[in-house]
Amino acid sequence: MVSIAALIPIVIGLFGAAIVIPWDKTIITEPLPRNTTATENCGLINDPKYRRRTVFFPSKGLQLEGWLYTPKGVEGRPPIVVLAHGIAGQKDMGLHPFAEVFAQRGLAVLTFDYRNFGGSDGEPRNWVSPKRHLEDWEAALDYVRSTLGAEVDVTRIGLWGTSFAGGHVLVTAAKEGGNISAVVSQVPHLSGFEVSKQSLKSRGVPQSVRLFLAGLHDRARDLVGLPPAYLKVAGPPGSNSFMELNDADMQLYLAKHPEHYMGGWQNRVLARLANEMSRYNPIHYVPKIKAPVLLVATMKDTLCPIAVAHRAAELNSNIQLLEKDVGHFDVYLGDLFDEVSVAQARFLVEKLGAVVPVHEAAEALPLL
Ligand SMILES: *[C@@H]1O[C@H](CO)[C@@H](O)[C@H](O)[C@H]1NC(C)=O
Numbered sequence: 507m508v509s510i511a512a513l514i515p516i517v518i519g520l521f522g523a524a525i526v527i528p529w530d531k532t533i534i535t536e537p538l539p540r541n542t543t544a545t546e547n548c549g550l551i552n553d554p555k556y557r558r559r560t561v562f563f564p565s566k567g568l569q570l571e572g573w574l575y576t577p578k579g580v581e582g583r584p585p586i587v588v589l590a591h592g593i594a595g596q597k598d599m600g601l602h603p604f605a606e607v608f609a610q611r612g613l614a615v616l617t618f619d620y621r622n623f624g625g626s627d628g629e630p631r632n633w634v635s636p637k638r639h640l641e642d643w644e645a646a647l648d649y650v651r652s653t654l655g656a657e658v659d660v661t662r663i664g665l666w667g668t669s670f671a672g673g674h675v676l677v678t679a680a681k682e683g684g685n686i687s688a689v690v691s692q693v694p695h696l697s698g699f700e701v702s703k704q705s706l707k708s709r710g711v712p713q714s715v716r717l718f719l720a721g722l723h724d725r726a727r728d729l730v731g732l733p734p735a736y737l738k739v740a741g742p743p744g745s746n747s748f749m750e751l752n753d754a755d756m757q758l759y760l761a762k763h764p765e766h767y768m769g770g771w772q773n774r775v776l777a778r779l780a781n782e783m784s785r786y787n788p789i790h791y792v793p794k795i796k797a798p799v800l801l802v803a804t805m806k807d808t809l810c811p812i813a814v815a816h817r818a819a820e821l822n823s824n825i826q827l828l829e830k831d832v833g834h835f836d837v838y839l840g841d842l843f844d845e846v847s848v849a850q851a852r853f854l855v856e857k858l859g860a861v862v863p864v865h866e867a868a869e870a871l872p873l874l
């Protein structure tokens with residue numbers, strides 16, 4: 507029998523190897539500095555149909571930045587929808603067009619950056635963590651309830667999340683019980699287990715091991731106080747990125763991004779996420795959700811398989827499925843954006859009981 511004591515040097519040896527071996531050129535250990543002057547999209551917006559201002563609120567002792575949209579042309583306090591982005595996304599990377607569509611139709615909207623992203627505080631930058639992101643969602647809801655009561659109706663709150671956040675809104679709605687009145691979950695990450703299985707199939711075993719080892723390397727560096735290790739968020743197949751995309755998807759991914767990213771964002775994310783992905787399974791929370799959910803799923807989705815969306819819809823009769831015969835990134839732009847965002851706005855307006863302002867009321871078409 508091997509004694510525990512005999513294993514200790516082996517464990518220490520493996521740990522040492524995880525720290526020092528620079529086995530992989532796809533790992534970036536150069537620090538990612540925050541650029542607080544990169545804020546050109548952050549000013550007040552005074553549109554004829556809505557106002558947008560920048561707000562701040564705390565999450566676990568750090569300050570988060572949000573944009574608060576309030577609709578014009580409605581009497582009384584409107585309901586509010588809280589929006590946040592998917593994997594390594596920020597509010598300046600394609601969320602504001604959705605917020606604008608909702609605000610034009612009589613909804614207040616709060617969109618925010620997770621800790622370590624965009625205008626929010628936190629180092630190291632670009633740390634994607636399901637646990638931390640879910641805490642930030644709760645912090646946003648606490649902020650809405652504790653601070654915005656004078657201008658919005660905080661008893662009517664909707665959640666909107668896309669991709670990775672499509673999962674966060676389902677988990678949050680399940681935890682919040684009757685306190686959430688409507689949920690939009692767009693091209694959602696539902697099952698880390700399924701995503702990892704699919705990734706193993708498309709990357710093969712050696713590439714999957716390579717991704718996992720990069721995560722261990724980052725965590726080992728963190729334990730001994732070295733600067734963290736990053737991998738690319740998105741890159742071509744074989745690039746050891748979190749999302750390996752073909753040319754067409756890569757172009758769509760980048761098309762919704764601004765010219766200058768808030769906070770000095772770069773296309774990279776802490777590699778430790780590679781060790782957490784498979785354990786994050788929002789689908790387990792789906793049966794507990796009490797609020798009506800609009801689940802927007804895409805049939806040609808290579809990142810969040812539609813079969814899992816179908817399974818989720820069967821787990822809870824509050825889920826209404828809207829399927830589109832396109833890919834994961836098609837819903838952010840062009841005709842698909844128009845169609846999907848308006849369908850979401852109508853769903854939210856109906857479920858949250860918003861009063862559509864006169865300037866939009868003319869186009870009162872059937873819901874879906
Ligand atoms: C920070 O962002 C601003 C605005 O985008 C840019 O002009 C400046 O060069 C950036 N600074 C650094 C150090 O990258």
Ligand SMILES: *[C@@H]1O[C@H](CO)[C@@H](O)[C@H](O)[C@H]1NC(C)=O
Pocket residue numbers: 651681682683684685
């Ligand atoms: C729902 O909101 C009420 C009032 O803010 C609060 O007391 C309660 O704990 C909330 N429930 C959940 C499940 O968060």
